[in-house]
Amino acid sequence: MVGPTASDVPPTMAVKIFSAGVAACVADVITFPLDTAKVRLQ
Numbered sequence: 001m002v003g004p005t006a007s008d009v010p011p012t013m014a015v016k017i018f019s020a021g022v023a024a025c026v027a028d029v030i031t032f033p034l035d036t037a038k039v040r041l042q
Helices: 013-041
Strands: none
Touching: none
């Protein structure tokens, strides 16, 4: 059986939006404590 493989199928819009949301949450979790520490050291 020959069909499109996972690498041939582009991600759907829902997957792109979910991935962007996860990336934003991870970035916020990493940068929020650093910004808090920076402000407290000022």
